[in-house]
Amino acid sequence: MTMQPHSPTFTLGQIEQGPPCCEPIPHLSIKGLSVRYGAQTVLDEVSLDIYKGCITALIGPSGCGKTSFLSTLNKMTDAISHAHVTGSIHFDNNNILDAQTNVLQLRRRIGMIFQKPNPFPLSIERNLELPLKEHGIKSRKVRKEKIEKALRDVGLWHEVSDRLNTSALALSGGQQQRLCIARAIILEPEILLMDEPCSALDPISSGIVEDLIIRLRGDYTVIIVTHNLAQAKRVANYAAFFWMKERVGKLIEFGQCQHLFDTPQHELTAAYISGAKG
Amino acid sequence: MPSRSASNIRLADQCFSVLIMACAAFVTITLIWVLGDIVIKGASHITWSFITSEPSDAGRSGGIGTILVSTLLILCVALGAAIPIGLGVAVWLSEFTVQHSRFSNTVGTTLDVLAGIPSIVYGLFGNAFFSLYLGLGFSILSGGLTLACMILPIFIRTCESGLSAVNNDWRKGAQALGMSRSAAIWHVLLPAAAPAIIAGLILGIGRATAETAALIFTSGYVDRMPGSLLDSGRALAVHIYDLSMNVTGGDNAAYASAFVLITLIILLNTTAQSLIDRWFSQRIYAS
Amino acid sequence: MAKASTRSNRTDTYLSRILGAMGLLCALLLVLVVFFLLKEAWPVVQSGGWLRFFHAQGWYPLEQLFGMLPMIWASIAMALGAILLALPIGVASALFLLFYAPPSVAKIYRLLLNLLAGIPSVVFGLWGLTELVPIIATWHAPGTSLLAAILVLTLMIIPTVALTSVAALSAVPKELHAGAQALGLTRKTRIMSVIIPAAKAGIISGALLATARALGETMAVLMVAGNVVQTPSSLFDPVRALTANIALEMAYAMSDHRASLFAAGLLLTLIVWGLALIASRIVKSNGKVLAYAK
Numbered sequence: 001m002t003m004q005p006h007s008p009t010f011t012l013g014q015i016e017q018g019p020p021c022c023e024p025i026p027h028l029s030i031k032g033l034s035v036r037y038g039a040q041t042v043l044d045e046v047s048l049d050i051y052k053g054c055i056t057a058l059i060g061p062s063g064c065g066k067t068s069f070l071s072t073l074n075k076m077t078d079a080i081s082h083a084h085v086t087g088s089i090h091f092d093n094n095n096i097l098d099a100q101t102n103v104l105q106l107r108r109r110i111g112m113i114f115q116k117p118n119p120f121p122l123s124i125e126r127n128l129e130l131p132l133k134e135h136g137i138k139s140r141k142v143r144k145e146k147i148e149k150a151l152r153d154v155g156l157w158h159e160v161s162d163r164l165n166t167s168a169l170a171l172s173g174g175q176q177q178r179l180c181i182a183r184a185i186i187l188e189p190e191i192l193l194m195d196e197p198c199s200a201l202d203p204i205s206s207g208i209v210e211d212l213i214i215r216l217r218g219d220y221t222v223i224i225v226t227h228n229l230a231q232a233k234r235v236a237n238y239a240a241f242f243w244m245k246e247r248v249g250k251l252i253e254f255g256q257c258q259h260l261f262d263t264p265q266h267e268l269t270a271a272y273i274s275g276a277k278g
Numbered sequence: 279m280p281s282r283s284a285s286n287i288r289l290a291d292q293c294f295s296v297l298i299m300a301c302a303a304f305v306t307i308t309l310i311w312v313l314g315d316i317v318i319k320g321a322s323h324i325t326w327s328f329i330t331s332e333p334s335d336a337g338r339s340g341g342i343g344t345i346l347v348s349t350l351l352i353l354c355v356a357l358g359a360a361i362p363i364g365l366g367v368a369v370w371l372s373e374f375t376v377q378h379s380r381f382s383n384t385v386g387t388t389l390d391v392l393a394g395i396p397s398i399v400y401g402l403f404g405n406a407f408f409s410l411y412l413g414l415g416f417s418i419l420s421g422g423l424t425l426a427c428m429i430l431p432i433f434i435r436t437c438e439s440g441l442s443a444v445n446n447d448w449r450k451g452a453q454a455l456g457m458s459r460s461a462a463i464w465h466v467l468l469p470a471a472a473p474a475i476i477a478g479l480i481l482g483i484g485r486a487t488a489e490t491a492a493l494i495f496t497s498g499y500v501d502r503m504p505g506s507l508l509d510s511g512r513a514l515a516v517h518i519y520d521l522s523m524n525v526t527g528g529d530n531a532a533y534a535s536a537f538v539l540i541t542l543i544i545l546l547n548t549t550a551q552s553l554i555d556r557w558f559s560q561r562i563y564a565s
Numbered sequence: 566m567a568k569a570s571t572r573s574n575r576t577d578t579y580l581s582r583i584l585g586a587m588g589l590l591c592a593l594l595l596v597l598v599v600f601f602l603l604k605e606a607w608p609v610v611q612s613g614g615w616l617r618f619f620h621a622q623g624w625y626p627l628e629q630l631f632g633m634l635p636m637i638w639a640s641i642a643m644a645l646g647a648i649l650l651a652l653p654i655g656v657a658s659a660l661f662l663l664f665y666a667p668p669s670v671a672k673i674y675r676l677l678l679n680l681l682a683g684i685p686s687v688v689f690g691l692w693g694l695t696e697l698v699p700i701i702a703t704w705h706a707p708g709t710s711l712l713a714a715i716l717v718l719t720l721m722i723i724p725t726v727a728l729t730s731v732a733a734l735s736a737v738p739k740e741l742h743a744g745a746q747a748l749g750l751t752r753k754t755r756i757m758s759v760i761i762p763a764a765k766a767g768i769i770s771g772a773l774l775a776t777a778r779a780l781g782e783t784m785a786v787l788m789v790a791g792n793v794v795q796t797p798s799s800l801f802d803p804v805r806a807l808t809a810n811i812a813l814e815m816a817y818a819m820s821d822h823r824a825s826l827f828a829a830g831l832l833l834t835l836i837v838w839g840l841a842l843i844a845s846r847i848v849k850s851n852g853k854v855l856a857y858a859k
Contacts, residue, residue, distance in 0.1 A: 079746060105284075107749030118744035121763045130758050131748045136284055183748065193747075287751055294753035298665050301657030302674060305727075308720060309681050312692050319695075363587050370584030381588075388592045394841040395598065396781025398808045399830045405815070406601040406827070427594055434591070459577045488685030491783035491808070495815050515687045519784060522691050529695060536688045543683060 026090075027052040027191060027221045028073065033087035035068045035077065042068050045087070046251045048240060050191075055213065055222040057232035057257065060242035060272070065249025066225045069242070070193050072096075073223070074110040075103050108135055111184030112193040116200045117176035119168035119183075124160055127168045127179060131187050150186040154178040154212055174205020178212060185220070192216065194224040198231065210235060229273060233261055241269045313540075320537025323530050329538070333501050336525045337517065342535055344503040348418060348511025349487070349542075351504060352497055355422020356486045357479075360430050364482075365475070367430075368437035369463055393431035397492045400428045404496040416510040421497025428492055429482035436481060440474020441467060483546050487539070490515040514539045602834070606827035608820065618828065624794045626814070626822040633829060635796040639711065639804035640833075642797050643786060644779040646715035647722055652772050654719070655726025660756060662727070663734055675731075682724035690788030693717040698789055705801040709791030712800040717785045722775040729774065733767020734760060766851030770844035777840040781833060783808040807833055 026049035035043040043065035050056050058066040068077070075096065077083040089096040096106060120127050128147045137143055147164075151157040156178050160171070168179055177197060184192060194213070198206040214235050216222055226232050232239055239257040241264075242249055253260060253269045264270040327341055334340035367385070375382035404424030414420040444467055452462035468475070490513070498510035499520065512520075518535045521528035603610070609631070621632030658678065662671050693713055702708025737760050745755040761768070783806075791803020792813060805813075811826050818826050 074747060076743065076746060079742075104749040104751060107747055112743075112747035114740060114743060114747075116740050118738070118740035120741060120744070120759045122758070130754070131750065134287060134748070134750050134754050136287065180744070187748070287754075291751035291753040294757075295665065298657050298661050301654050302661040302666070305654065305658055305681070305723060306674070306677060309677055311696070312684065312689070312720070313680075315692055315696055316688065363590065366584045366587040367591050370581070370588050374581045374584055375588075385588045385592045388595045390841070390845070391838060392591075392595050392598070394777060394837050395834055396783070396808065396830075396837060398781070398783040398811050399598075399602070399834050402605070402811065402815070402827055402830045403598045403601050406605050407597060411601070427598075430591065430594070458574065460580045463580075484683050488683070488687070490685070490687045491812055494812060515685055515784075518687045518691055519788070522694055523788060532691055533695075536691055539685060540688065543685070 023052055024054075025052045026050065029090040031088045031090070033069070033072060033085070033089065035065065035072060036084040036086075037080065038082045041248045043072075043249045047087075048251060048254045050221060050223060051238060052221050053218050054237040055217050055224060055235050056238040056240060057236035058223065058225045058240050058242060059227075059229060059232050060249075060252075061244065062227070063249075064242040064244040066242050067195055068249070070112075070195055070223060070225055073191070073193055074107050074112055075101065076112070078103060108187050109189050110191040110193060111187060111189035113177070113181055113184055113195065113197045115196040117173055117180050119171070119176050119179050121167065121169055123165045124168045124171070124179060125164040128183055128186050131183060135187060146186055150182040153185060154182040155208070156182060172205065173201050174208055177201060177205070177209050181209070181212065185216075189220070191221045191223065194222060196225050196227060199227065229261075233257065241266070241272065243268050243272070316533060316536050316540060319530070319533040320535075323534035324537060328534060332503065333517075333531075336528070337501065337521050337531050338525060338527050339531075342514065342517065342531075342538065344501060345512050345514055345517045345535075346538070346542075348497070348504050349514045351418045351507065351511060352422045352425065352493070352513055353483070353486055353546075355419060355507065356425035356429065357482070359423055359426035360433055360482060361479070363426075364430055364433040364478070365437060365468075368434045368441060369467075371434070371438050372441035373459065373463060373467065389431040389434055392427075393435070395428075397428060397489055400424055401492040401495050403427070404492060409496055414508065416496065416498035416500075417508045418497055418504055418511045419507045421493045421511070421513065422507075424492050424496045425486045425489060428489065429485050432485070433478040433482045436478030437471065437475050440471035440477070443474070444470045484543055487543050487546060488515060489513075490519050494519075514542070602827055602831045606824050606831055609824040609828050618825070618832075624810070626818070626825070629821060631821070631825040633807065633825075633832075635794050636805050636807045636810050636829075637832075638796050639790070640780055640806045640808070642711055642804070643714045643718055643790070643806060644776050646711070647718035647779045648726075648772055648776045650715065650719040651722045651726050651775060655723045655772075655775070656730050656761075656768060658723065658727040659730035659734055662731055664752065664756065678724045678727050681720070682728070684721075686721060686782060686784045687788070689717050689721055690785040693785060693789040701801070707791065707803060709789055709803050710801045711790065711797045711804050714786045714790040714804070714806070715800075717789050718779045718782060721782065721785060722779050725775040725778060726768075726771055729771025730764070730768050733764040733771065736767065737763045766847050770847045773840045773844040773847075777837040777844075780840075781808060781837055783812050787812050 028050040030049070031047045033043065033046045034041060046065075046069060058069065060066055071077050072085050073089060073096070077085055085097055087097065091106075091110075094101065120130065122130070125147060128150060129143055132143045132146060137146070148157060148161075151160065156175060159175065168176065171179060177200075181192075181197075197213070198209050201209060210231060213222060213224065217237070224232075224235065236257040238255065239260045240254040241252045241260065243252045244250070253264065253266045255265070260269065261273055264273060329341060329346065330343045331341035332344050333342060371382055371385065401424065404420055404427070408414045408420035408423050409416060412420075414423075448466050448470060449462065452466050457465070493513050493516050497513060497516075499512055499516065500510040501512045501517070502509075504511040514535055518532050518539065521532035521535065618631055618633040621630045623630055623632045624636065658674070662674050662678075666674055693716070694709075697716060698708040698710075698713050700708075701710060701713055741759055741763055742755070745759045750759070786806045787809035790806060790809060792805040792809055793803040794805045794810075795802065797804045807829050811829055814822070815826055
């Protein structure tokens, strides 16, 4: 199976294509994943494959477990004391959910971008230097190179190269979010998790970040939660539709983005994308 | 991945955890040392007659009966002056003044500045103003009023923060019912802010009971039974100081008094809490 | 109906006036305090004599020599020593409470800190005098010393540092925690490089308030420091703090001597206010730093 060519309906402008797009090789293989917070099940028996180099959009109404799903993938759920995760997530022949998984290493390979930009209250440079140092890159020169490359990758370099030592909090919202993406990709992760990365930004910044996400395709496997169906159509290769049944989140439909939007298999999906529900 | 540096980083992380735990353990052990010391050396000398009888031989023998009476009288004077004024000003600041108006800001800043004054300086002020200028002399009244000045700022600030934290809908609700502001304050706002008021009161009581420096030159040293509020009276904290510094062989009595003082502070705190709890809950249901 | 409402309005007006008068009274209290301190210190301040607080050769009230400098140095040395020890221990306590201790332990630990904060200073003094001083005396006589004062003050201000740090650290937005976790940073790096920098202003202002408290502390210092008027040259020197001096000599001080003690009180108050002012400035200026996390 080859990748669907971009249909004009959901391509935004002319995007420079990097390496050939995604291939249907499972990068993450999720089987029977359930998440409970205390007695409340928020996600029930989700199984799907995330394909390498592709952008997978998770869509659905609020509270249907999309964000919970996303945070199990890099074990952010560990921080929630009453969270209980069952099932399996295979990544590189290992089950992420195994207790012996090295969480720090895992998070180096699976980066995450949050809804609200969260640069640390440090200088721009220090924001990027911190993860590099932490993951054992001792040479100052190598770090400088990597910082420049990451900033170029997110299109920030020419905007901030003359003020790397100023506080990251002085940047605009859109710039902050791109800095956060730079901070995540500087560790050269294989997978990027994005939790509504554009929803806290103004339309113009949002457009820039969206372009950036599209450019990441091929180099990174991206899983993006979005409430913006148009955005999902524009950026994603695959889409997964979540819905809440009796207060429990379930995966309703998963497939190629275009197919899911054009010919939804499930009536709930059809209702949601046509705006009748949700 | 350079695994060596990764393990170094993990080692640093573990060392850091150990350090944090060690600090917490240090604080806990020292607290146990201080309290344990007081309990072990103090409790053995506590008898009923120690608590009720008058001190003799400069406090080496006898008890602390008169001193307890003076302490409680000083505390009563301090709270009697501080509570009404404190509650009044707190209500005024949060309910009657326009937020951030010039006058209320001035009063607010004044309170913060007053809260910062060291207690020994309150002692100087009390000596100059209450004892000499107002002619109250070295008396329980001067001492209590000095303490009232000292605890007012913190009491007002905690009450005020409690009142401002009360849900604004309740104010609107009371207004919509045609309640006067006074009635709304009495029946709705004060009960709702009770926890903060209690907290402020406890802080005030704790400070007033523990205070020594502000009392040495205001309520004085005399360890007889006070005949009136204008008599000098020795507070328990002053007694401990005097026994350990000025009376050789007074250590045992000092420890016993320290034990009583700490017990008293804990006792007063819990009583204040339960009393005010009950009072406010009665107001809510009875009215 | 109308009558009732005017009556209640009248109550409101009266209440407002009474309470306003109380507010005024509180504001006047500060004026009173400053006025009486100045009034009593005036004989020395007015005669230009206040310069001799800094120039006079030592503190010999009987010979009309009122050199406060040795005591000022002693007070500063105590407060600095105490905050240097209490800051790391206090912040570590706060970190333990928030990030290391399981909830039940954290609850007990918070209780312990409050208990420590509630212990009267005279009790710390008693403990210091009978437990700590003898230990120090075995290293270096006489035991009552700058070191003893620093250690007792440290214990007294640890709760202040710890509780203000807890407040500052728990105000750090959870997005920063999540961001640091998602990068695979270790707990130490998360705390030292992200959380503490974000809470820096609150921690520093708490430390300043604690320093002010150590400077103003009288009884504990009076009981363990030895009370010899001299500029401290080693940790084992017995020294006298400004506050202790007031407590020791007020009982018999007359005329200029008494005025000097009030002047010392005034000086102390000014230093403490200065510290509090800086602390509140730091907190205010930090208001906008974390504004993005609205």
